[in-house]
Amino acid sequence: MRDALVAHARQSIVRGSKSFAAASRLFDPATRERVWLLYAWCRRCDDIADAQDHGGTLGAQDGGEESFAKIRTLTARAFAGEATGDPAFDALGVVARETGLTPAMAEDVIAGFALDAADWHPRSEADLMRYCWHVAGAVGVMMAVVMGVAPDDEDTLDRACDLGLAFQLANIARDLAEDDAAARCYLPAEWLAEHDIPPGEQMKPPYRATMARLAARLCERAQAHRCSARIGAARLAPRQRWAILAAAGIYGEIAVEVARRGAKAWDSRTVVGKGRKIAWIGKAAAQALLPVPRHCHADAEARRFTRRDLIAMTRPL
Template identity: 60%
Template sequence: MSGEKPLPFRGGVGGGGERSELLARLPHPNPSPEGEGLRKELVAAAKVSIDKGSKSFALASKLFAPDLRERAWLLYAWCRACDDIADGQEMGHGMTAVSDAPARIEAMRALTARALAGERTGEQAFDALGIVAAECVIPASLPFDVIEGFALDSVGWQPQTESDLYRYCYHVAGAVGVMMALVMGVRPDETDTLDRACDLGIAFQLGNIARDIGEDASVGRCYLPRDWLAEIGIAPDAVMADRAKLAVLGERLADRAALYEASARAGAARLSYRSAWAVLAAAGIYGGIAREVARRGARAWDARVSTSRAQKLRWAAIAAVDAWRAEPAFDRTALWTRPRTSNIS
């Protein structure tokens, strides 16, 4: 699975009184003295993970209130570790084809199950998941939904249709958005807000896919739907052969990412100010990746698309203002919607 991990969102609706009600229901950790020491250790390790693994999300996370910031780091650490295990990389860099992918997935599942059961695993990133899941009552179905995305990668899966693409994006990023929504105090029955949190994760992943087409192809992966490739006359095993044609699909991915981002931005108006600030900053910073891929056209894969520190700070400043404003309403009924489970709406 290519790219960084998303950090979406929060619930309640509209103005200050409802946002105060949201803050009142955010979980607050109350560990034992022994547990408090472990938690501090894991938070420190998680901060190192996000600082090294994603400068974009590290910056956005600093805009959260302190308790929420720590939980975001803890969740990120697990996501980052799973991604690195699956792709044979370190802190999101140096992706390689692995020969023991099924064994890696099973180890990931086993460590996650132990962490969610409240056991110490001896692996800091998995212990971090155990803490944040317990504090925020994250259902086990969501972390395992994320792992299913890694399992798809492990068998060389490729989407046939656009709907298949969105389902993959849900597994590897949208489900993380739903978990972050729960971390920020969204109730499981606030279905529309959870959908919009998922939408931001999908938007991020579509941007990842657009940016990383060349890198993915180098290790035998392709996340462009086969229907799209056939429509435009690109062979699935030679996606980089015709950059002009590929640019059409890069722009299509950017267009789809923009729709999901717009849905997420409409939902961000329901969050507390600092959470909205962080979410909108991340949306601007990371949404810029897909927009830049579209702008570069056939040259999009000559060099890896990234955002400079100055650009990140600019988006954070814009988000500081936008978080006070009501985002335009966005009807998401035409968008693909995440699967429902028995454990969460």
């Protein structure tokens, strides 16, 4: 059964994230399979919440509460060791038993789907970052545990969270038009108000230039968290470090390209081609052998929020 779940998970990551699939091949075999198993659960939860297939076109968003309840129920069954009837949730049960992932870790992720189910929108940058923590930073923490990081190694887990935050900020910048088409906006309302952009009109032509500047702001935030993640990656085993640096480079290029394209960033989806992925895999191999550059330490200090900051926030979203 495990072999079948691993095969399903491999297909899921190949379909759902070519960038992460490429980076995952760099892990040692045992870690690679466990990363695939965890990814399959994350991808399936996201697809259920968004009524989509492996990150494709968003479906109808009128069944949010039912979708959220399904995610929570199947996840609980997976942790209880029960068959769920869904290979992605069964995959979570397997990797949890093998690595010590806990229901509390999964609940941090599920809370992000609850926000989408409630048609939530961020008011402030702090709100945005707490959302990113739930849907991506908490995934980074789970991935770190899968790679063998001790659950009490708080600083390394903080930096694993930072990689997830960087990925999500880049995704938000890239997908502003796609999210707008589904009546979603993850830019803080305060940012839009600063520029007198009416709610729901942010992607209309008169505001494209301003939206490009706000997207660049997201990409700048992503850079700080990516540098922090690189510091944490230096503590991992060599092959794990290589894989994480490759993923960080590939996703980092998405952010760089969105910022470079400016107002044209949403004329077509920003992607990193196969050649550039291969180039980043090679560059990451060199980075894995070298000390973390000084500028990364300085850039990491520019983070406005750390994982512990985000967890400590008590104001409801």
